[in-house]
Amino acid sequence: MPEPEQREVIGSGSGGAMSMASGEAESLKGGPLPGSADSGKARSLWSDAWHDLRRNPVFVVSALVIVFLVLIAVWPSLIASGNPLQCDLARAQDGPRPGHPFGFDAQGCDVYTRTVYGARASITVGVCATTGAALLGSVLGGLAGYYGGWWDGLLSRLADVFFGIPIILGGLVFLSVVTGASIWPVVGFIVLLGWPQIARIARSAVVTAKQHDYVQAARALGAGDARMLLRHIAPNAVAPVIVVATIALGTYIALEATLSFIGVGLRPPTVSWGIDISNASTLIRNSPHMLLWPAGALSLTVLAFIMLGDAVRDALDPKLR
Amino acid sequence: MENTALLEVRDLRVEFRTREGVAKAVNGVSCTVHAGQTLAVLGESGSGKSVTAQAVMGILDSPPGFVTGGQVLFQGRDLLTMGEEQRRRLRGAKLAMIFQDALSALNPVMTVGAQLAEMYQVHRGMSGKEARARAVQLMDRVRIPAAKERVNDYPHQFSGGMRQRIMIAMALALEPDLIIADEPTTALDVTVQAQVMDLLAELRREFNMGLILITHDLGVVADVADRIAVMYAGRIVETAPVHQLYEAPAHPYTRGLLDSIPRLDRKGQRLHAIKGLPPSLTAIPPGCPFNPRCPRAQDICRTDRPPLFPVAAGRTSACHFWKDTLDAR
Amino acid sequence: MSRYVARRLLQMIPVFIGSTFLIFFMVYALGDPVAALFGDKAPDPATAARIRQDLYLDQPLWKQYLHYMGQVFAGNFGTAFNGQPVTELMGSAFPVTLRLTIVAIVFEVVIGIALGVLSGLRRGRPVDTTVLLLTLVVVSVPTFVSGYVLQYLIGVKWRLASPSVSPEATFGELLLPGVVLALTSLAYVTRLTRTSLAENARADYLRTALAKGLPRHRIVLRHLLRNSLIPVVTFIGADIGALMGGAIVTERIFNIRGVGFQLYQGILRQNSPTVVGFVTILVIVFLLANLLVDLLYAVLDPRIRYA
Numbered sequence: 025m026p027e028p029e030q031r032e033v034i035g036s037g038s039g040g041a042m043s044m045a046s047g048e049a050e051s052l053k054g055g056p057l058p059g060s061a062d063s064g065k066a067r068s069l070w071s072d073a074w075h076d077l078r079r080n081p082v083f084v085v086s087a088l089v090i091v092f093l094v095l096i097a098v099w100p101s102l103i104a105s106g107n108p109l110q111c112d113l114a115r116a117q118d119g120p121r122p123g124h125p126f127g128f129d130a131q132g133c134d135v136y137t138r139t140v141y142g143a144r145a146s147i148t149v150g151v152c153a154t155t156g157a158a159l160l161g162s163v164l165g166g167l168a169g170y171y172g173g174w175w176d177g178l179l180s181r182l183a184d185v186f187f188g189i190p191i192i193l194g195g196l197v198f199l200s201v202v203t204g205a206s207i208w209p210v211v212g213f214i215v216l217l218g219w220p221q222i223a224r225i226a227r228s229a230v231v232t233a234k235q236h237d238y239v240q241a242a243r244a245l246g247a248g249d250a251r252m253l254l255r256h257i258a259p260n261a262v263a264p265v266i267v268v269a270t271i272a273l274g275t276y277i278a279l280e281a282t283l284s285f286i287g288v289g290l291r292p293p294t295v296s297w298g299i300d301i302s303n304a305s306t307l308i309r310n311s312p313h314m315l316l317w318p319a320g321a322l323s324l325t326v327l328a329f330i331m332l333g334d335a336v337r338d339a340l341d342p343k344l345r
Numbered sequence: 346m347e348n349t350a351l352l353e354v355r356d357l358r359v360e361f362r363t364r365e366g367v368a369k370a371v372n373g374v375s376c377t378v379h380a381g382q383t384l385a386v387l388g389e390s391g392s393g394k395s396v397t398a399q400a401v402m403g404i405l406d407s408p409p410g411f412v413t414g415g416q417v418l419f420q421g422r423d424l425l426t427m428g429e430e431q432r433r434r435l436r437g438a439k440l441a442m443i444f445q446d447a448l449s450a451l452n453p454v455m456t457v458g459a460q461l462a463e464m465y466q467v468h469r470g471m472s473g474k475e476a477r478a479r480a481v482q483l484m485d486r487v488r489i490p491a492a493k494e495r496v497n498d499y500p501h502q503f504s505g506g507m508r509q510r511i512m513i514a515m516a517l518a519l520e521p522d523l524i525i526a527d528e529p530t531t532a533l534d535v536t537v538q539a540q541v542m543d544l545l546a547e548l549r550r551e552f553n554m555g556l557i558l559i560t561h562d563l564g565v566v567a568d569v570a571d572r573i574a575v576m577y578a579g580r581i582v583e584t585a586p587v588h589q590l591y592e593a594p595a596h597p598y599t600r601g602l603l604d605s606i607p608r609l610d611r612k613g614q615r616l617h618a619i620k621g622l623p624p625s626l627t628a629i630p631p632g633c634p635f636n637p638r639c640p641r642a643q644d645i646c647r648t649d650r651p652p653l654f655p656v657a658a659g660r661t662s663a664c665h666f667w668k669d670t671l672d673a674r
Numbered sequence: 675m676s677r678y679v680a681r682r683l684l685q686m687i688p689v690f691i692g693s694t695f696l697i698f699f700m701v702y703a704l705g706d707p708v709a710a711l712f713g714d715k716a717p718d719p720a721t722a723a724r725i726r727q728d729l730y731l732d733q734p735l736w737k738q739y740l741h742y743m744g745q746v747f748a749g750n751f752g753t754a755f756n757g758q759p760v761t762e763l764m765g766s767a768f769p770v771t772l773r774l775t776i777v778a779i780v781f782e783v784v785i786g787i788a789l790g791v792l793s794g795l796r797r798g799r800p801v802d803t804t805v806l807l808l809t810l811v812v813v814s815v816p817t818f819v820s821g822y823v824l825q826y827l828i829g830v831k832w833r834l835a836s837p838s839v840s841p842e843a844t845f846g847e848l849l850l851p852g853v854v855l856a857l858t859s860l861a862y863v864t865r866l867t868r869t870s871l872a873e874n875a876r877a878d879y880l881r882t883a884l885a886k887g888l889p890r891h892r893i894v895l896r897h898l899l900r901n902s903l904i905p906v907v908t909f910i911g912a913d914i915g916a917l918m919g920g921a922i923v924t925e926r927i928f929n930i931r932g933v934g935f936q937l938y939q940g941i942l943r944q945n946s947p948t949v950v951g952f953v954t955i956l957v958i959v960f961l962l963a964n965l966l967v968d969l970l971y972a973v974l975d976p977r978i979r980y981a
Contacts, residue, residue: 181688181689181692182692184689184692185688185689185692185693185696186693186696188689188690188692188693188957188960188961189693189696189697189953189957190915190916190918190919190920190953190956190957190960191919191920192919192920192922192923193919193922193937193953193956194697196922196937196938196941197697197700197701197941197949197953198700200941200944201700201701274814278814278816281816281818282816282817282818282923285816285818285923286922286923286926286938288941301818301819301822302818305818305822305927308822308825308826308830309826309830312826315819315822315823319815319819319822319823322816322819323811323814323815323816323819324814326813326814326815326816327810327811327814330810330813330814331810334810399881402885404881404884404885406876406881433887433888433889434887435887436884436885436886436887437885437886437887437888438887441885441886442882442885444878444881444882444885446878449877449878449879450878450879450881450882451879451882452879452882452883452897452900452901453879453901453975453976453977454900454901454904454974454975454976454977455896455897455900463886463888463892463896464886467886467887467888467889467892468887499976499977501976501977515882515886
C-alpha cells in the first residue's frame with residue numbers, strides 16, 4: 025500500500041481537465057507565509073473582479089445610469105431649468121408641449137422638472153439607509169460571528185424579532201408615529217429593519233473566514249482581537265456585504281417610494297417619485313403621462329442598482345455563475 | 346487471453362472549450378479491453394483518464410466537453426456514431442460505471458433502495474415491488490448487513506465503505522459486460538479500500554466482466570489488474586502487462602511514478618519525486634509532452650512527438666529513448 | 675420529530691414577544707392614543723386621566739403590554755374606532771387577504787417554477803436570457819407601479835377584468851390583484867429555481883443518473899427537479915407571511931377590504947387596538963409560516979436531522 029507521500033506527487037486524482045485547472049490555481053495560491061497569502065488573495069480577488077466588471081456590459085450600463093442619477097441628484101439644474109414647486113393650476117393635467125416634454129400634473133407642476141428633482145430624495149434615502157444598515161449590520165453581525173457565545177445568540181434572536189415584523193406594516197406603524205418633514209424618519213426606519221439582513225451575511229462570512237487555516241495560524245501566533253478582525257477577517261467579509269448592500273440599495277429606494285405612496289414616507293414639499301405616483305394614480309385614466317414618467321424613473325433607478333449588485337456578485341463570486 | 350475485444354478505443358480525442366481557451370484533455374487515446382480482463386489506467390489528476398472514461402460512457406459534460414475524433418467500439422459497434430436513445434439503453438445495462446465519491450454520486454434525497462430499483466424499472470420494466478425485492482438481493486450480494494431494513498435508508502446514513510458497496514451494486518445490477526471504475530477506493534480508509542477492492546475483483550471474476558480500473562494508486566493496481574496503461578497529458582505513454590511494467594518500465598514517467606513509492610526494501614534511501622507540474626492542457630509543450638520534466642530529455646524530445654513504439658509483445662512506450670529507460674535498471 | 679417541533683415552538687416565543695412588544699411600544703409609547711380619541715379638540719385633563727386609567731395607560735409600559743397580551747389570549751382584542759370589536763373586523767378582513775394570498779401563491783408556484791425550469795434547462799440560450807432580463811425588470815418595478823399599470827391596462831383599457839374588487843372578494847375577482855401581489859416574488863422564484871437547477875445540474879449524482887442509462891425525462895423529473903426544488907419550496911413557504919403582510923399596497927390599489935385596508939384605517943384614525951391586534955396576528959402567521967418551512971425542509975431533505 026502506498027504511503028501518503030505518494031499523493032503529493034500523483035495528486036488526489038479526481039481527474040478531468042476542470043479539476044486540473046483548479047489544482048494549478050491552488051498551487052499558485054499557496055504562498056510561503058500565511059500573511060502574504062492572505063493579502064495576495066484579497067488583492068487578486070478585487071483586481072480579478074474589476075477586470076471582469078469592466079468587460080461586463082451589464083455593469084457598464086448600470087454604472088453609467090447610476091453615475092448619471094447621482095449627478096442629477098446633486099445638481100438637478102444641470103438638465104432641468106424650472107422649479108419643481110412652481111406650479112400653475114391653469115395648466116393642471118395638460119399634455120406635453122414645447123419646453124415641457126412630460127406635460128403637467130394635477131397641480132399644474134411640470135412633470136419633467138419634478139421627475140428630475142425626484143432623484144435627489146430617492147438617491148439620498150437609498151444611500152443613507154444603505155450606509156447606515158451596512159455599518160450597523162456588519163459591525164453587529166461581525167462581532168457576533170467573531171465572538172460567538174451568548175452575544176451571538178442574543179443578536180440572532182434580536183434579528184429574528186425584526187424579521188418577524190412585515191416591513192411595510194412596520195413602516196406604516198413606525199412612520200405614522202415618528203413623523204417629520206425631513207427624510208430622516210424614513211432613513212431611520214429602513215436602517216432599523218434593514219440591518220438584520222446585513223448582519224446575517226456579515227456573521228456567516230466572519231464565521232467562514234475564522235475557520236480558514238491562515239486565520240487560525242495568525243491566532244496561534246498570538247494576534248490580538250483587533251488585528252485579527254481588521255487584518256484577517258474583515259477583508260474576507262467585505263465582499264458579500266458589498267454585494268448584498270448594493271442590491272439592498274435598489275430595494276430600499278423602492279421601499280421609500282412605497283412608503284411615500286402609502287402616505288407615511290416622505291411628505292410634501294419634498295419632491296419624491298412615490299408621492300407623485302400616488303397623486304397621479306387616481307387620475308391614471310385621463311392622464312397616464314403623470315404616472316408614467318416618475319414610475320419609469322423610479323423603476324430605472326431600482327433596476328440599475330439591482331443589476332449593478334448582480335454584476336458585482338458575479339464578479340466577486342465566480343462559483344455562482 | 347485471445348478472445349474478441351470487448352471494448353476498443355481508437356484515437357479518441359476530447360477537448361473542453363472554455364472561456365480561458367481550449368483544453369485538450371484527451372489527445373488520441375487507443376486501448377483495448379477483452380472480456381474478463383482488467384485494464385488499469387494510471388495517471389495523475391488531469392492526465393485525461395476520467396475524461397476518457399466519461400467519453401466512453403457518453404456522460405461527458407457537453408458543453409464544455411466535446412469528443413472531436415476517434416472511435417469507441419463496444420462489442421464491435423461504434424458508440425460515438427450510435428443514436429443517443431440506443432446508446433442510453435446500453436448505459437447501465439451493458440456498460441456501467443462506478444464513481445469515486447459515493448456520497449456525492451448517490452442522490453441525497455432518494456433511498457438507496459429506490460436508486461437501485463430504478464435500474465430494473467427502467468431497463469427491465471419491472472414493477473416497483475419486484476424491483477425493490479431485487480434491490481434487497483443486490484445489497485445482500487455486496488454484503489451489506491441487514492439489507493432488508495437498510496434498503497429504505499438514505500445514502501448519508503451509510504458509512505463510506507457501505508456507500509461504495511451500494512455504488513458497486515448499482516453498477517452490477519444488470520450484469521453488464523464492462524465496468525469502468527473511476528478511483529473506486531480513493532475516498533475510503535486504507536483498511537476499507539482493500540475490502541472494497543477485493544469485493545469488486547471477486548464479482549468481476551464471477552460475472553466474467555471486463556473492468557477498466559482508473560486509479561493513481563500503484564498499490565491497488567498490482568493486485569487486480571492484468572494490464573496497465575499509463576496516461577500523461579491526455580495521451581497513453583506506456584502500456585504493458587502489469588508485472589513487466591513493475592519490473593522494468595519503458596517510459597521515464599512510469600519510472601518516476603514507481604520511484605516515488607516508498608518501499609520497505611529501500612528504507613533509508615531518498616524518495617524521488619518527479620520534478621515540476623503536469624503541463625496545462627491549454628498549452629501542451631511541443632514534442633514529447635513530458636520533456637520539461639524528463640531527466641532523459643534530448644533535443645529530439647523538444648521537437649518530435651514520440652509515437653507509441655512497440656517494445657515487446659503486448660508492450661508499447663511513447664519514448665524516443667525507451668530502450669535506454671528499459672535497460673537502466 | 676415531535677421534540678424538534680416542540681423546540682422550534684419554544685424558540686418562537688421570545689421572537690413573538692419581541693416583535694409584538696416592538697409594535698406595542700411604537701403605537702402606545704410613541705403615539706398618544708388618548709389624544710387621538712379626541713381628534714382635533716383638546717381633551718379635558720380630568721377626562722383624559724380617567725380614560726388613561728380605564729385603558730391601563732397610567733401603568734408602566736411592560737404592565738400595559740402584559741395586560742394587553744392577557745386580553746388577547748382571552749380573545750379580547752379591544753374595540754375599533756367605529757365601536758365594532760376588533761375581532762369582528764378580523765373575521766371579515768382575514769379571509770379576504772387569505773384568498774388573495776392563495777391566488778398569489780398559486781401564480782408564484784405555477785408560473786414562477788415553470789419559467790425557472792424553462793430557463794434553467796436552457797441555460798445560456800435566448801429563452802434563458804429573456805426570462806432573466808424579464809425577472810430583473812419585474813423585480814425593479816415596485817408593486818404599486820405595476821399594480822396601477824396592470825389595473826389600467828387590463829381593467830380599464832382592455833376590460834379583461836374588473837378594475838376593482840367587490841366586498842365579497844371572490845377568487846375570480848382576485849385573479850388580477852393576485853398577479854400584482856405575486857409579481858415580485860414570482861420573479862424571485864424564477865431566479866431561485868434557475869440557480870438551483872443550474873447548481874444541481876453539475877452535481878455528481880446527476881452524472882450517475884446519466885451513467886445508469888435513465889431516460890432524460892426521468893433524470894430531470896426524479897433526480898434534478900426533486901433536488902432543485904427544495905430551496906424553492908422553502909422560499910415559497912416563507913413568502914406566505916410576507917405576502918399577507920405586504921398585501922396592503924395591492925389591497926389599496928384594488929380597493930380590497932382585507933387586512934391591509936383595515937390596518938390602514940386603523941392607523942389613519944389612530945385606533946391603537948386595531949393596529950396592534952392586526953399586527954399581532956400577522957406576526958403569528960409569519961412565525962408559523964417559518965416553522966412550517968423548517969418542518970417542510972426536514973421532510974424534503976432527509977439529510978436535515980432533528981437535532
